[in-house]
Structures are given as C-alpha cells and as structure tokens.
Amino acid sequence: MKAVxxxxxxxxxxxxxxEIAPPDSVKTVGxxxxxxxxxxDGYAVAFASRKSVxxxxxxxxxxxxxxxxxxxxxxxxxxxxGG
Amino acid sequence: MVAPTVRVQVEDFDxxxxxxxxxxxxxxxxxxxxxxxxxxDEDGALAALELxxxxxxxxxEIARVAGTAxARWPLAGLTIIHRYGKISPGDRIVLTLVxxxxxxxxxxxxxxxxxxxxxxxxxxxxxxxxxxxxxxWIEAKAEDEAAAAxxxxxxxxxxx
Numbered sequence: 001m002k003a004v005x006x007x008x009x010x011x012x013x014x015x016x017x018x019e020i021a022p023p024d025s026v027k028t029v030g031x032x033x034x035x036x037x038x039x040x041d042g043y044a045v046a047f048a049s050r051k052s053v054x055x056x057x058x059x060x061x062x063x064x065x066x067x068x069x070x071x072x073x074x075x076x077x078x079x080x081x082g083g
Numbered sequence: 084m085v086a087p088t089v090r091v092q093v094e095d096f097d098x099x100x101x102x103x104x105x106x107x108x109x110x111x112x113x114x115x116x117x118x119x120x121x122x123x124d125e126d127g128a129l130a131a132l133e134l135x136x137x138x139x140x141x142x143x144e145i146a147r148v149a150g151t152a153x154a155r156w157p158l159a160g161l162t163i164i165h166r167y168g169k170i171s172p173g174d175r176i177v178l179t180l181v182x183x184x185x186x187x188x189x190x191x192x193x194x195x196x197x198x199x200x201x202x203x204x205x206x207x208x209x210x211x212x213x214x215x216x217x218x219x220w221i222e223a224k225a226e227d228e229a230a231a232a233x234x235x236x237x238x239x240x241x242x243x
Binding site for chain 2: 004006007008056059060061075077078079080081082083
C-alpha cells in the first residue's frame with residue numbers, strides 16, 4: 001500500500017510518500033503506526049506522540065482501531081490547521 | 084438538491100464575483116453570509132504562511148462537511164474556496180459563502196462550516212518569520228476542537 005505523509009510528519013520521516021508492505025499481523029491503523037515507528041529514527045520521532053498524529057485511509061479520517069483491510073492509501077499527518 | 088461548489092486552489096478569489104455566481108438567476112434567496120479568512124501578520128512577526136494540503140482529500144473532506152451542512156439547514160447554495168501555497172499577510176486564505184431564504188440558517192451554516200473545516204479539512208500552516216528565524220508548524224488549538232464539538236448533537240453528529 002501507499003503511505004503518504006504531511007507537514008511535520010513528512011519532515012520528520014523525510015519522505016512525502018512511499019510504498020510499504022506491512023506483515024499480515026498488522027491489522028489496524030494503530031498497529032501500522034507501531035510497525036512504522038520501529039522502522040528508524042525519523043519514524044520514531046514522527047510517531048513519538050501517538051495522540052498528535054492523525055490518519056486517513058483512502059482519504060477518509062480514521063482512528064487507531066480502524067482495520068486497514070484493503071485500503072490502497074494511508075495518510076499520516078498532524079492535527080489540521082486550515083481555515 | 085443543492086450541489087456545493089468546492090475549490091482548492093493556489094490563486095486568489097474574488098468574493099463579489101463568487102457571490103454573484105452563487106445568486107445568479109435566483110429570486111428565492113434572502114440572505115448570503117460570507118466569511119473570508121485572511122492571513123494575519125501576528126503583530127509584524129510573520130512574513131508569510133505556507134499552506135500544505137492533501138490533494139484529493141481536501142476537496143472530498145470539504146464536500147463532506149458541506150453535505151452535512153446542507154442536510155442540517157435548508158440552504159439555497161454553498162461555496163467554499165480554500166487556498167494553498169505561500170500566502171502573505173493581508174491575503175485571503177479561505178472563503179465560505181452560504182445562501183439561504185433567511186439569515187438565521189445562513190449565519191449558523193457558515194459558522195458550522197468554518198468550525199468543521201478548521202478541524203477536519205487536511206490543511207496545515209507553516210509560518211515564515213520576518214526575522215529569518217526557523218518558522219514552525221502552527222499547532223491546532225483546543226478551542227477549535229471545542230468550537231467544532233459544540234455542533235454535535237446526539238441524533239446527528241456530523242463527525243460520524
């Protein structure tokens with residue numbers, strides 16, 4: 001699946017997007033965050049405060065308990081500050 | 084069935100022209116409420132804002148919020164324009180136009196739209212400072228969450 005990152009999540013990871021292939025044991029958004037956070041220092045910093053990172057599956061807001069299922073794209077970003 | 088107009092763009096917008104488009108040929112509209120969000124200079128400290136967005140989701144999420152507003156109030160028309168990219172103090176960032184038969188629903192729906200946009204539309208603002216120091220990402224405010232939360236009702240929570 002494709003992972004996309006925005007704002008300081010993007011800056012801390014050092015990538016705007018990438019293809020990821022989590023193992024089958026990763027079922028939920030929260031488990032994917034745990035898996036990503038273990039990939040390296042940038043990821044660990046980006047996901048250090050789990051509460052501060054929001055997620056969207058296929059461009060719809062989701063929470064940590066949401067199953068990833070067959071989603072094609074997952075996005076991680078800070079709380080939004082538009083308007 | 085009212086179809087909202089949603090645009091996410093780099094370019095500036097013309098408030099009067101957008102209002103004219105929204106009300107063109109209509110004789111049933113009694114009220115248009117316009118909200119324009121501008122870039123503040125933060126007492127001279129801010130050189131510019133850089134607005135990042137999530138292409139695709141930004142439009143979809145604004146349209147979802149607009150759909151919730153249309154389901155909740157009897158509106159005659161809705162236009163939302165949100166800019167991204169580099170924006171200087173004094174420049175326009177966002178426009179919400181709500182047309183209705185009467186002012187009460189137009190005011191309420193416009194405030195609802197802005198409260199929800201702030202917390203749900205995927206945009207992020209980074210500051211560029213006049214003194215050249217490293218700017219930072221603006222942090223979401225708890226009062227913005229509270230402003231959005233007050234619209235939630237037991238029977239129709241728009242966040243669901």
